[in-house]
Amino acid sequence: xxxxxxxxxAEMTIRPVGYVRSEIKAPSLRAKGEDIExxxxxxQIAIEAKAIRSLVSELVIRxxxxxxxxxxxxxSHALVLYWPHLLPSHGRSLTKVHPMGQKAFPLxxxxxxxxxxxxxxxxxxxxxxxxxxxxILKVQGLEAxxxxxxxxxxxxxxxxxxxxDIKLSDWMDQIEKALSQAERK
Numbered sequence: 009x010x011x012x013x014x015x016x017x018a019e020m021t022i023r024p025v026g027y028v029r030s031e032i033k034a035p036s037l038r039a040k041g042e043d044i045e046x047x048x049x050x051x052q053i054a055i056e057a058k059a060i061r062s063l064v065s066e067l068v069i070r071x072x073x074x075x076x077x078x079x080x081x082x083x084s085h086a087l088v089l090y091w092p093h094l095l096p097s098h099g100r101s102l103t104k105v106h107p108m109g110q111k112a113f114p115l116x117x118x119x120x121x122x123x124x125x126x127x128x129x130x131x132x133x134x135x136x137x138x139x140x141x142x143x144i145l146k147v148q149g150l151e152a153x154x155x156x157x158x159x160x161x162x163x164x165x166x167x168x169x170x171x172x173d174i175k176l177s178d179w180m181d182q183i184e185k186a187l188s189q190a191e192r193k
Contacts, residue, residue, distance in 0.1 A: 024157035039099025
């Protein structure tokens with residue numbers, strides 16, 4: 009099988025379908041130098057994560073896409089794909105980071121993390137759908153900065169979104185356990 013010439017692959021154009029209205033005004037995780045930075049301990053991160061899960065945001069869809077949300081309010085959850093518009097351009101060149109900016113975790117390839125600093129910074133969050141009014145979808149649990157461009161929205165389904173027997177890296181397992189314990193406090 010012949011490998012494609014990456015320099016000749018077609019450029020892609022993605023147009024935002026809307027934007028996010030949110031109380032979050034700045035990203036908590038930033039690209040800094042050759043890594044990412046988060047100035048908080050895991051317990052503080054867990055407290056903020058719990059608050060974000062209850063945060064209500066609005067997804068404002070472009071008026072020329074009228075009808076594109078029709079039927080989505082029949083679902084309980086959706087995947088929101090969005091662009092971290094405040095990521096500086098140098099953040100797109102990072103290939104390795106410390107997960108969540110925590111130096112206690114190993115330096116790993118950016119594709120093994122959920123970091124916004126990546127070559128194509130497309131982020132995805134599963135959110136709870138609260139209501140739809142015209143071209144606005146009210147959702148809960150979106151960790152997107154205000155004015156983030158929305159790339160796409162997809163309904164969460166049992167077969168499409170769920171994976172069985174998920175294996176995590178040791179460091180991700182540590183993060184998830186620490187966040188879970190801190191949330192219960």
